[in-house]
Amino acid sequence: MQKNELKNTAAERPESDGKLTRDFFAKLPKTDLHVHLDGSLRLETIWDLAKKDKIDLGVSSLEELRDLIAPGKIHDSLNDYLKGFDITLKVLQTKENLYRAAYELSEDCAKENVEYFEVRYSPILHTQKGLSLPEILESVIDGLKAGQRDFGVTSGVIVCGMRNISPDVSLRMAELAVAFKHRGVVGFDLAGAEYNYPARDHLGAFSLILSNNVNVTIHAGEAYGPDSIHQALHYCGAHRIGHGVRLREDGDLLNYVNDHRIPLELCPSSNVQTRAVKNIKEHPLKFYLDLSLRVTLNTDNRLITNTTMTDEYWQAYNAFNLSPQNILDLIINGVKSSFMPYEIKKSYLREVKRKTIKLFLREANINLNIKPVTGK
Numbered sequence: 001m002q003k004n005e006l007k008n009t010a011a012e013r014p015e016s017d018g019k020l021t022r023d024f025f026a027k028l029p030k031t032d033l034h035v036h037l038d039g040s041l042r043l044e045t046i047w048d049l050a051k052k053d054k055i056d057l058g059v060s061s062l063e064e065l066r067d068l069i070a071p072g073k074i075h076d077s078l079n080d081y082l083k084g085f086d087i088t089l090k091v092l093q094t095k096e097n098l099y100r101a102a103y104e105l106s107e108d109c110a111k112e113n114v115e116y117f118e119v120r121y122s123p124i125l126h127t128q129k130g131l132s133l134p135e136i137l138e139s140v141i142d143g144l145k146a147g148q149r150d151f152g153v154t155s156g157v158i159v160c161g162m163r164n165i166s167p168d169v170s171l172r173m174a175e176l177a178v179a180f181k182h183r184g185v186v187g188f189d190l191a192g193a194e195y196n197y198p199a200r201d202h203l204g205a206f207s208l209i210l211s212n213n214v215n216v217t218i219h220a221g222e223a224y225g226p227d228s229i230h231q232a233l234h235y236c237g238a239h240r241i242g243h244g245v246r247l248r249e250d251g252d253l254l255n256y257v258n259d260h261r262i263p264l265e266l267c268p269s270s271n272v273q274t275r276a277v278k279n280i281k282e283h284p285l286k287f288y289l290d291l292s293l294r295v296t297l298n299t300d301n302r303l304i305t306n307t308t309m310t311d312e313y314w315q316a317y318n319a320f321n322l323s324p325q326n327i328l329d330l331i332i333n334g335v336k337s338s339f340m341p342y343e344i345k346k347s348y349l350r351e352v353k354r355k356t357i358k359l360f361l362r363e364a365n366i367n368l369n370i371k372p373v374t375g376k
């Protein structure tokens with residue numbers, strides 16, 4: 001075996017050689033499966049849109065707006081973190097503005113080699129100025145299509161029901177997701193305040209979603225314990241779990257998630273800022289990786305959390321001394337966990353592996369000698 005050559009077995013995975021740079025992570029072909037539209041606008045765009053539409057944000061300059069939103073701030077709780085969305089939502093009430101937010105998100109992804117993303121939002125939060133629900137969805141889908149055309153980034157929409165809004169509204173969102181399945185929508189989620197708002201209250205929505213074969217991911221195990229993950233999986237039929245930070249508190253459920261290859265959409269920076277974890281070192285990312293759970297890295301909210309996919313990889317690499325194999329696993333897991341059709345996923349997975357292995361060799365002189373991907 002050559003120097004730096006790796007075997008694909010956990011016991012022989014070497015530690016990081018410390019040579020990788022932030023630029024290396026920027027070049028990696030990445031996915032972002034957990035990113036909220038209303039949490040990921042550019043600050044300058046919010047300011048522009050507020051001026052254009054004469055919306056009073058209660059601030060008189062871009063700097064004041066930055067202070068108000070406080071990107072990257074560590075909050076007291078998830079509920080406190082979610083307050084930033086009250087501001088961003090004020091400018092996301094027209095077709096034009098929704099289109100722009102989606103288009104610019106595609107551009108931001110392209111700039112850092114995020115080749116595929118699934119953006120989520122709850123259309124009900126964009127009806128303040130009278131837009132219809134289909135208009136709200138079509139504007140974003142059109143923005144994403146234009147983004148794909150201009151920047152080459154593929155994407156899909158995940159429609160969110162909201163835990164802290166009536167289950168009837170979740171059912172309306174579920175109907176919308178079903179109507180737009182294969183027309184830009186790739187899945188359904190339940191977002192919002194987790195504590196005191198159990199997913200099982202929204203069973204009507206999930207029943208409709210599952211009977212129409214729509215993909216499901218649910219925010220769970222972020223601000224509430226493993227019971228929330230249990231409900232998401234066994235009451236609501238989740239195919240993926242958003243966050244799942246607190247899965248580590250229940251070893252039996254953790255093994256179930258692992259055995260069934262249920263992906264976890266980890267968003268470490270956001271988890272620090274909502275106090276789901278005390279600090280990045282306490283995040284279970286590496287623990288999960290070592291157990292071979294199907295973990296993915298994601299941004300959650302590019303603006304509110306002040307992050308990018310490159311930042312998330314760079315931070316995880318430094319905090320956990322990730323090995324090249326760990327990094328390859330995260331990249332591969334992102335593709336495997338996506339809601340892409342299987343045939344497309346299979347060929348895209350080969351391409352991503354090829355690109356990643358080439359980058360490791362060219363940029364860091366690390367030869368990842370791995371077996372071809374088989375199975376699901």
Ligand SMILES: [Zn+2]
Pocket residue numbers: 034036191219242300
């Ligand atoms: Zn989220």
